[in-house]
Each structure stands twice: as structure tokens, then as C-alpha cells.
Amino acid sequence: MNTIEKEISNLKSSLLKMFFLVEGQWEKGANAIINYDQDIAEEISSSENRINAQELKIDNDCENIIALHAPVAVDLRFILSTYKINHALEHIADIAESIAKYVSDYNIAYDKKIVDEIRLTEMLDVFNTMMDCLIEAFENEDPSIARRVFKKDKLINKINTDAHQIIINNIDKYDKNMLLYLLSSIRKIERAGDSLKKIGEEIIYHLEAKVIKHSKK
Amino acid sequence: MKYKLEAKNIDVFYGKLKALNNINIGITENAVTGLIGPSGCGKSTFLRLFNRMNDYIDSFKLNGDIYIDNTNIYDKSVLVDELRKNVGMVFQKPNPFPKSIFDNVAYGLKIQGINDKAFIKTRVKDALKQAALWEEVKDDLGKSALALSGGQQQRVCIARALAVEPSIILMDEPTSALDPIATAKVEKLILTLKEKYTIIIVTHNMQQAGRISDYTAFFYMGDLIEFDKTDTIFTNPKMERTENYITGRFG
Amino acid sequence: MTNGEKNRLKDSIFKYIGVFACSIGLILLAIFIGNIIYDGFNRIDWSFLTSLPSRKAEKAGILTAWSGSLWIVIFTFIIAVPIGISAGVYLEEYNRKNKLTRLLEINISNLAGVPSIIYGLLGLEIFVRLSNLGSSVLAGSFTLALLILPIIIVATREALKAVPSSIRAASFGLGATKWQTTWYQVLPAASGGILTGVILAISRAVGETAPLIVVGALAYVPFTPKGPMDEFTVLPIQIFNWVSRPQHEFAINAAAAIIILLAITFTMNGIAVYFRNKWQKKINW
Numbered sequence: 001m002n003t004i005e006k007e008i009s010n011l012k013s014s015l016l017k018m019f020f021l022v023e024g025q026w027e028k029g030a031n032a033i034i035n036y037d038q039d040i041a042e043e044i045s046s047s048e049n050r051i052n053a054q055e056l057k058i059d060n061d062c063e064n065i066i067a068l069h070a071p072v073a074v075d076l077r078f079i080l081s082t083y084k085i086n087h088a089l090e091h092i093a094d095i096a097e098s099i100a101k102y103v104s105d106y107n108i109a110y111d112k113k114i115v116d117e118i119r120l121t122e123m124l125d126v127f128n129t130m131m132d133c134l135i136e137a138f139e140n141e142d143p144s145i146a147r148r149v150f151k152k153d154k155l156i157n158k159i160n161t162d163a164h165q166i167i168i169n170n171i172d173k174y175d176k177n178m179l180l181y182l183l184s185s186i187r188k189i190e191r192a193g194d195s196l197k198k199i200g201e202e203i204i205y206h207l208e209a210k211v212i213k214h215s216k217k
Numbered sequence: 218m219k220y221k222l223e224a225k226n227i228d229v230f231y232g233k234l235k236a237l238n239n240i241n242i243g244i245t246e247n248a249v250t251g252l253i254g255p256s257g258c259g260k261s262t263f264l265r266l267f268n269r270m271n272d273y274i275d276s277f278k279l280n281g282d283i284y285i286d287n288t289n290i291y292d293k294s295v296l297v298d299e300l301r302k303n304v305g306m307v308f309q310k311p312n313p314f315p316k317s318i319f320d321n322v323a324y325g326l327k328i329q330g331i332n333d334k335a336f337i338k339t340r341v342k343d344a345l346k347q348a349a350l351w352e353e354v355k356d357d358l359g360k361s362a363l364a365l366s367g368g369q370q371q372r373v374c375i376a377r378a379l380a381v382e383p384s385i386i387l388m389d390e391p392t393s394a395l396d397p398i399a400t401a402k403v404e405k406l407i408l409t410l411k412e413k414y415t416i417i418i419v420t421h422n423m424q425q426a427g428r429i430s431d432y433t434a435f436f437y438m439g440d441l442i443e444f445d446k447t448d449t450i451f452t453n454p455k456m457e458r459t460e461n462y463i464t465g466r467f468g
Numbered sequence: 469m470t471n472g473e474k475n476r477l478k479d480s481i482f483k484y485i486g487v488f489a490c491s492i493g494l495i496l497l498a499i500f501i502g503n504i505i506y507d508g509f510n511r512i513d514w515s516f517l518t519s520l521p522s523r524k525a526e527k528a529g530i531l532t533a534w535s536g537s538l539w540i541v542i543f544t545f546i547i548a549v550p551i552g553i554s555a556g557v558y559l560e561e562y563n564r565k566n567k568l569t570r571l572l573e574i575n576i577s578n579l580a581g582v583p584s585i586i587y588g589l590l591g592l593e594i595f596v597r598l599s600n601l602g603s604s605v606l607a608g609s610f611t612l613a614l615l616i617l618p619i620i621i622v623a624t625r626e627a628l629k630a631v632p633s634s635i636r637a638a639s640f641g642l643g644a645t646k647w648q649t650t651w652y653q654v655l656p657a658a659s660g661g662i663l664t665g666v667i668l669a670i671s672r673a674v675g676e677t678a679p680l681i682v683v684g685a686l687a688y689v690p691f692t693p694k695g696p697m698d699e700f701t702v703l704p705i706q707i708f709n710w711v712s713r714p715q716h717e718f719a720i721n722a723a724a725a726i727i728i729l730l731a732i733t734f735t736m737n738g739i740a741v742y743f744r745n746k747w748q749k750k751i752n753w
Contacts, residue, residue: 002465002466004465005466070423070424072423072427072451072452072463072464073450073451073452073453073454073459073460073463073464074460074464075464076451077452077453209452209453
């Protein structure tokens with residue numbers, strides 16, 4: 001293994017760790033929403049520091065590898081995609097924190113019936129499978145697994161659009177405050193889903209050098 | 218698309234050893250084409266085909282054709298010395314003659330039998346200016362070229378090649394013996410020269426190929442593995458061997 | 469004794485052996501030269517240089533000997549140098565390597581080691597008899613030229629080899645022909661080395677006796693040569709002639725002539741060394 005390979009394999013483990021940290025945040029976030037667990041919401045806030053630290057470390061590593069090893073071709077693509085994935089993951093972790101924060105802000109458990117009707121639990125499940133796919137694709141360098149997230153992202157988008165209508169229809173039946181929190185959460189999850197899709201694109205760019213951003217898949 | 222230089226079905230043998238294997242390539246005018254590859258891959262041999270420098274090697278044998286401006290330069294009617302006036306060459310180690318700077322640059326004209334002193338003076342001045350050396354040496358053109366720094370010597374060699382007004386310049390690792398500052402000067406020079414000349418450069422320095430060449434050809438064990446625009450080669454090479462080589466994963 | 473001590477001891481023993489070996493040659497030479505100078509130095513005066521040889525030792529001079537030597541050297545130079553350098557250039561620059569040329573190269577190196585008397589016999593047969601030159605300056609010069617040709621060829625080749633091939637490549641790359649490259653670049657760059665070889669070869673020719681005796685140089689010539697076809701003698705033969713006489717005065721004459729001969733060869737070697745050093749300083753590849 002030559003020097004740049006070593007650096008790159010270290011960077012890969014760092015990013016994998018980032019993936020796991022963020023995945024953990026989302027599992028906790030889902031738990032907080034579904035089971036109305038305020039302690040978990042607290043925990044998420046404190047883990048955020050570790051994620052921020054990891055983000056800075058990866059940024060720094062990317063910078064160093066570019067400056068010291070002048071990577072080209074697959075190495076360069078790996079660094080560039082890692083750099084972007086890193087920021088996307090940090091963004092996703094922020095979202096997990098904010099939806100958990102809604103739980104503690106509202107301070108009452110969300111109504112189970114409306115949660116089911118807007119398919120929030122399903123949405124969170126889909127989100128977690130997307131995350132799993134990406135981790136697997138990244139770890140095994142398998143672009144075909146990464147491709148699976150695009151279809152799942154469409155499902156998340158659909159749940160988001162449907163939820164708007166459902167909430168309008170139910171606007172008088174429930175506490176408006178709660179509905180707004182739920183709507184905000186759903187929209188944030190949709191945004192996080194988009195970020196996951198971008199991560200998928202980056203993984204494919206790294207492995208296949210295909211730019212599929214802004215194109216029809 | 219019409220090419221300035223073209224190699225068609227090139228095989229080169231040194232005795233029984235096959236040094237180049239069925240090379241086909243077209244080289245664009247007024248562009249820098251970089252040849253990269255590990256030592257002994259045939260890139261220098263290939264470069265030297267274009268001014269027939271391999272002819273001096275006893276066991277050298279060539280199959281295939283090399284065209285410059287659609288003329289087969291290995292045709293019997295082509296005079297080697299005429300060819301070399303059109304195809305200049307700069308070597309790996311600066312190799313000025315042990316003579317004055319002026320005599321070095323004027324040598325190519327002298328051997329053509331040109332005696333017009335004023336004419337030679339103008340050409341030497343122009344060549345040194347093009348080689349970005351005029352300002353540094355204009356006051357002591359009579360100084361021995363060997364007394365200059367390595368980077369200056371290499372620019373004398375470039376000026377020497379330019380003085381006979383070639384249309385093509387071959388460069389065989391022109392900066393491998395130079396420090397980074399001298400290298401940067403020569404690279405900058407190469408970029409300005411490509412407006413007037415077609416340049417082919419052999420380099421071991423990947424980054425250099427990336428910086429200065431418009432097209433890059435990767436040679437490995439006598440084969441042309443990949444030839445493409447430089448940015449494609451360096452971001453997304455098609456062949457795994459190319460990728461392994463440029464990312465330093467060889468051997 | 470440890471290994472280290474043994475090694476150091478061996479080292480210093482060898483050093484003393486080396487010093488001893490070097491000093492033997494130097495001491496013997498010093499004794500010889502000292503002896504010669506003691507014997508002959510006072511004999512050297514203007515009339516010694518300008519007198520013809522004579523039966524009377526005090527009247528005898530070396531005019532014919534050194535002028536003969538001069539003639540011989542000039543003609544040898546004129547004959548051997550162009551041929552030798554051309555042959556060296558051909559072998560080094562033009563020649564394609566094959567079995568025949570390798571044979572040629574080996575033979576030239578061997579020729580440099582052939583005893584000079586053999587050259588004398590060759591000269592006697594070819595130049596004196598077959599070419600009808602007689603025992604003339606020209607026959608002697610041809611013979612000596614033959615003798616020093618291999619030296620000049622080998623020296624030329626070595627000097628050419630020392631010129632970096634990058635210089636040739638640069639010249640060819642500009643469209644120069646082989647002749648232009650050799651004439652404008654390679655030969656000037658090699659001229660110091662070639663000159664050194666030539667001077668060393670000529671000083672060898674100055675000191676040669678045996679081949680000249682064989683081709684018929686005379687011991688006693690009462691006139692200086694007026695042209696290349698004249699008979700001649702040279703300094704070493706004059707010395708040999710004097711040394712073989714019983715009278716002590718002639719021995720003194722011989723010593724004086726030896727001093728002159730030594731002075732000539734030393735000067736020529738000195739010039740060779742001077743050029744070599746000058747050239748090495750000037751060119752730093």
C-alpha cells in the first residue's frame with residue numbers, strides 16, 4: 001500500500017464513522033418522535049458536538065491529502081465526493097437534531113392517529129433504509145446499491161406531498177400547533193432525503209466517474 | 218480532423234526486442250501533447266521517431282508510417298537534416314555546447330550555411346526573447362553557456378531550437394534536471410510557445426503533464442494504453458492501467 | 469589483537485609498502501638525473517649545440533643530431549597526426565559496431581604494444597627498400613609515424629569518448645550532418661585530450677632509437693639534413709654512439725646530450741599536462 005492509499009483508507013474509515021454517527025442520530029430522532037422520548041432529544045443535542053468535530057476532522061484530512069499528495073483520477077474523485085458527503089451528512093445530522101427539538105418544544109406526545117395517517121413512521125423507516133443502503137454502497141464500493149436510494153427518495157417525496165393535503169384536510173380536527181410541528185418535521189425529513197440522494201450521487205461519481213447530478217435518472 | 222503529426226501502425230524493434238507495438242496517434246497543431254508512462258515504456262523512443270533520432274541506433278527498425286503535414290518522414294526522399302530543421306528537440310539534461318550563448322543559439326543557422334551576420338543577430342535575439350531569456354543574458358551573450366544556471370542553460374537549448382524556426386518542438390523530460398523555480402519558468406514558456414509551435418513533451422512528472430499538456434498519451438510496455446484530453450486522463454481515465462499509473466498504484 | 473587492530477595494522481603496513489614502492493622509482497631517477505647533470509651540465513654551451521660531430525670530443529657538438537631529430541619529429545607529426553586523428557574519428561564516430569571493426573579495434577590496441585624494433589624492421593622493408601626511400605629522413609619519419617599511430621588513434625578515441633553524447637544529440641537535433649557535428653562540436657570539445665595524446669606520442673618518437681638504427685640512421689653525419697631525402701642522425705643515436713666510445717670525454721658529451729634530450733621530452737610532457745589541466749578546468753559537463 002503506498003502513501004496515498006493509506007491516507008485514503010484512513011479517510012474512508014473516518015467518513016464511515018461519520019455515517020454511523022449520523023445514522024445513530026436519526027435512529028434516536030425517530031425514536032423521539034414515535035415514542036415521545038424527551039431524554040433522547042437531549043441526547044441528540046449532545047452528540048451533535050461529536051459530529052461537528054468529526055466533520056472538521058474530515059475536512060482537514062481532505063485538505064491535507066489534496067495539498068500533500070496531489071490526488072488524481074479515482075483518488076481525486078474520492079476526495080471530492082468525500083468532501084461533499086461529509087457536509088451533506090452534517091446537514092442531515094442537523095435536521096435530526098431539529099426534529100428532535102420539535103418533540104421537546106411541543107412537549108406533548110404527537111397524536112398517534114394523525115402520525116399514522118401522514119405515514120410519518122413509514123417515512124422514517126424508508127429514510128433509515130436509505131441510510132443503510134448508502135453505508136453499504138460506500139463501504140463495499142458498490143454503485144448498484146447506491147442507486148437504490150433514488151427510488152426510495154421518490155417515495156419520501158410522495159409522502160411529503162400527500163402529507164400536506166392530509167394536514168389541510170385535518171386542520172380543524174387536531175391541535176394546529178401539533179399539525180405545524182408535524183408538517184415541519186415531514187418537510188425537514190424530505191429535505192434530509194434529498195441530501196441522502198445527493199450522497200448517493202457522489203458515491204456513484206466516485207466509483208463510476210459519472211455525473212448524474214441535475215440529470216434524469 | 219486534420220492532424221499536424223500522425224503515427225500509423227507503428228512498430229519499433231531494437232534487435233529482437235519490440236519497443237513499440239502498433240501505435241496509432243494523431244497530434245493536434247498548436248497544442249501541447251504529453252507522453253507519460255513508466256521508464257522503458259517506449260515514450261522516449263516514440264518521441265524520437267518524429268525527428269528520426271533513433272536512426273543512429275544500430276539495431277533500430279521501424280514498421281509503419283509517421284506523417285508530418287501529410288508527408289511520410291521515413292520516405293526515402295526526405296532528407297533527415299531538412300526534417301530536423303522543422304522538428305526541433307530539447308533534451309532531458311540541458312546540453313548547451315561548450316561555447317558562448319550567442320554561438321549556441323546561432324549554431325543551427327551556421328550549419329545551414331547562413332553567413333549574414335545581421336540576420337543571425339536578429340534571429341538569435343528573437344529566439345532568446347521567445348525563450349524568455351533575453352533580459353537575463355542580453356549583456357553577456359559572449360559568456361560561455363556552461364556558466365549559466367541549469368534553468369538558464371535549458372532555456373538556451375530551447376532558444377537554440379527556436380532559432381532555426383521549426384514548427385514542431387520535441388521535449389524529452391526538459392525539466393527533470395531543474396529545480397522547481399526553473400521548472401516553473403520552463404513550463405510557463407512552453408505554454409506561450411504552443412501558440413506558434415506544436416509541442417510534444419515526454420515527462421515523468423504527472424503534475425507537469427497535467428499543468429501544461431492539452432492531450433496526454435499513456436504508454437505502458439510499448440503499448441499506447443490511452444490517449445485523450447489531459448483533463449479526462451486525470452479525472453476519469455478509461456483504462457484501469459492508466460488509472461493505476463497516474464494514481465501511483467503501479468507495481 | 470582484535471579484528472579492528474589487525475585491519476588497522478594491515479592498513480599501515482600496506483601504506484609503508486606503497487611509500488617504499490613509489491620512492492624506489494623516484495630515488496633511482498633522481499640518482500640517474502643527478503649523475504648525468506653532474507657529469508654533463510658544464511659541457512653544455514652554445515658551441516656544443518652548434519658544432520658538427522667530431523673525432524675530438526671537445527670539438528664535437530650535437531647540431532646534426534638535434535636538427536635530425538627536429539626533421540624527424542616534424543615529418544612524423546605531419547604524417548602521423550592527420551592519419552591518426554582521422555582513424556580515431558572514424559572508429560569512434562562513424563564506425564558501426566560489428567565483428568570486423570571489433571577485430572580492427574583490438575588490433576590497433578595491440579599494435580600500441582608491439583616492440584619498436586619490429587616497426588624498425590617493417591620500415592626497413594617497406595620504406596627503405598620497397599619504396600626506395602633509402603635511409604632518409606622520410607623513411608625514418610614514416611617508420612616512427614607507424615610506431616606512434618596506434619597511440620594517437622587510441623588517445624583520439626578516448627578523448628572523443630569523453631565528449632558527452634548529449635552534445636552530439638543536440639547538434640544532430642538541429643539538423644547538423646555527422647561531419648558538421650564532428651567538426652564543429654566533437655573535435656573542438658575533444659581537442660585537449662587529442663593534443664595531450666599527440667604530444668605524448670611525439671615525445672615517444674623523439675626518444676626512439678632502435679627502429680631508426682634499423683632503417684639506417686647514421687651514427688656519424690657531418691652535415692645537417694637539407695631535405696626529407698637526406699640521410700640523418702638523431703639525438704638518441706648520437707648519445708648511443710658516444711657512450712660506446714672508450715674515451716671519458718665522450719661520456720661527458722653523452723651526458724650533456726642526454727640532458728638536452730631529457731629537457732626536450734620533459735618540456736613536451738609538461739605542455740601536454742598543461743593543456744590537459746587547462747581543458748579540464750574549462751569544460752565542466
